[in-house]
Amino acid sequence: MDTQVSSQPQKVAKRKIRVATTSLSGCFGCHMSLLDIDERILQLIEVVEFDRSPITDIKHCGPCDIGLIEGSVCNSENVHVLREFRDNCNVLIAFGACAVAGGLPAQRNHLDIGDALREVYCDRTGLGKQIPNDRELPLLLDKVHPINEVVRVDYFIPGCPPSGDTIWKFVTDLIAGHMPRLEHPLLKFD
Amino acid sequence: MTHLTLSLVEIATPILDRHHNDPTRLLQILHDIQDELDYISPETMEYLANKLEIPITRVQSVVEFYSFFHAKPNGKFRILFSDNITDRMLGNKDLFDHMLNRLHLEPDTVSEDGLVSVGMTSCTGMCDQGPALLINNMPITHLTPRRIDEICDLVKSGLPVSNWPSHYFKVDNNIRRADELLATAYNMGDAIKAAVAKGAQGMLDEMKRSNLRGRGGAGFTTGVKWELCRNSQSDERFIVCNADEGEPGTFKDRVLLQSFAGHVFEGMTIAGFTTGAKQGFVYLRAEYKYLVKSLQIFLENMRAAGFLGQNILGIDGFDFDIEIHLGAGAYVCGEETALIESLEGKAGRPRIRPPFPVTCGYKNKPTVVNNVETLCKVTEIARRGGAWYEGRGTRQSTGTKLLSVSGDCARPGIYEFPFGVRISDVLEECGAKDVIAVQISGAAGVCLAPHEFHRRIAFEDVPTAGSFMIFGKDRDMFEVALNFAEFFAHESCGFCSPCRIGTSLVKDMMQKIAVGRGTKYEINEIQRLRDQMKNFAHCGLGQTAGNAICDCITKFRPAFDKHLSSRDFLPAFDLELSLARSREVTHRDDADAHLGAK
Ligand SMILES: Cc1cc2nc3c(=O)[nH]c(=O)nc-3n(C[C@H](O)[C@H](O)[C@H](O)COP(=O)(O)O)c2cc1C
Ligand code: SF4
Ligand code: SF4
Ligand code: FES
16 A cells, blocks of 8 residues: 555655544453454554544544444443544444444343442442442443444444454455455354 | 142152153143143252253253243233234234233233233234134134123133133134135045055155145155155154244144144154154144144044054054144244254254254154145145146146135135135135235245235245235234334344344334334344345244345335434434433432433
8 A cells, every 4th residue: 555655656645544442331352352453553553543542542532434332332421422433433333242232231231220229339238328429420321222222333343352353354344445344254243 | 848849749740750751851841830830930940850860951941942931920820912913903902901901910920919911922823813812822812802801800710711611712714715625525544545555655756746845934845855754764763743833824734733633644644654754743833732632632533543553554564653742932943943952852943954854853863844734735645646736736836725814804714725826816815905915924924015916826936834914005014014023033042143133133123113213224224134134044034034024115115214214313212211210319410410312
């Protein structure tokens, strides 16, 4: 790609693609998987610039080409972050079972959230008798949702987590302007 | 030993003896135990696991898998309303609510006195006489508010269902058009004798000449199936009659078993004679449990007349007998490998194919699985020969076919037509007017619009397992698609992700559209999910789960559009409302405790 750019001296260096990533209610396993692309990250940053992401520690997302979302929507902060990503990213991708389907956090969906909070914060010895209610704390939604139940999502990468190779294939396809394609063994649901 | 354990032992011992402590009979054992104890407690599961010498997890997985087994108290009376689209069209929801009101109950919860629970279940095969319900597995059809009141009174009186007036449980045949199968007089043993006269190879040749194709859906050539089984090296072979009839809108197998059981059993016996199998099973869906007694009497009569048992017709080594196994409320068990798992006393999860049952089926032995109707057709071929049989119907679809007609028409019921009949002719015959759609072959089949009514019922055009549901001009095809989406999400066995997740997502999106939160996005997603399921699901259930819904989207788009928002996207739920419970328990009402709608 670089050689192509330099062989056309009239063009200034091609704009780098801006990518933002975040983990909503996830375990960061999907981000660890992203790091599993290992040294290929050097290839990646030649064409990509990271905006908001755990990798950069930028706190708010600006206009981006691609947004990668790990984790499901579990509390009000997740909703705000997700909306910010949707507003700023041309292409929004759910990566990992939690973002795609609710995943592990959605295991709580058969419980009443009030009962769950009470059991954790009030019914145990050694803890107080009060459910934390500081304004700083995001409130929990009554149910955990996959991200496409809150905003429109363009692509889904299944897996818990999707492998580094899977993420690499998907993102490089997208950057190259192809329709991303995942096939066995990269496409897996567990 | 506690009092409870004592009575458990007293109840379970004769049941276990009756089933020879055979773990492959686990479903039958659980049925019998549940009949006595109303549910399968953890203590019961442990006891059975010990007695049958199987892991307790196996017992648990079976109880959990089948919707008719209950691990918790479920009431002395368990009432399940059939919830097929045809029941909905006949007003089952209002009747359901009426009953809940009368009994002061919530859906799927047991009354405080432990007397009764009321819920919904998939199609119970009474589509021509709905709305219908099951009470302790006994069907009651033609429901009206008055009938519901009477049922509520009987329930409150506590009278056991077995003592209720028998007229409640009357199930009609509603045969509207009879041809070769339904109109020919039955004479016990004629077909078996005719087959024996031809010899096993001769009978097989006739089968192949007849070009009979299976009536359970896939349409595999029966003669070829039998030959593969016959030629497999094995010391044992089995014949299984697939009477799981779970496809919404189908009820022809029920009529055949209720009034033409001799054809079915003789067809199985001929299959045994031809392939060398000595044991047959009828896998009967639990919804048809009411037929067991009469079927067993029929089998006894056949044994007494020498048409079942050892040395049938005095022929040395022609041994064949038939056992009836009950399913327990799982549509997927109609899939032949899931059925075999279930017959072996396990959860009904489809096996990986190949190997196919003809070489590796029940107990890993060569097994023929045939539909009830297929086996009936065998008797025609035995009596009248393959060449004659081949003369009816079309080139690739020989003989006659039973159609289960329900929905908007004057005369719902069973219609026997030669293959090749036009959809429009069936509609004419059953008195259907102003039809906007016909759903052929159930929720897994195709939805046809009026411009396609000239098409023909046949494997070369519109194949069908027999379900024929008619929708008149006032019907909302979106509601039809929604019902199918709910059906598949409920019936997915959960073994493979594309179907387990796909059917749930499709259902969620259809429900999202139903409450007015849907946009074009959901429509596109549903179509995409259909493709995913079609290509990646493990068995036919998942592979077909999206078809009818997508047919409806393509052919009845306005019915969907009227529910859609013109926005680009809407959340699936009310975000503001979803914080309400947390606000309540934290006593917060600050700005950050709200999300607003977006
Ligand atoms: C989800 C699913 C459900 C099925 N249900 C039935 C059924 O209820 N009855 C039936 O005969 N075949 C059913 N089948 C087809 C069977 O797998 C099998 O093909 C059939 O019993 C073979 O008999 P035939 O050759 O006589 O048609 C079902 C298949 C699938 C995938
Ligand atoms: S999908 Fe799996 S790895 Fe990714 S956040 Fe969820 S639990 Fe963690
Ligand atoms: S397709 Fe559905 S029913 Fe079939 S095995 Fe997969 S989950 Fe089970
Ligand atoms: S049982 Fe009611 S429609 Fe099938």
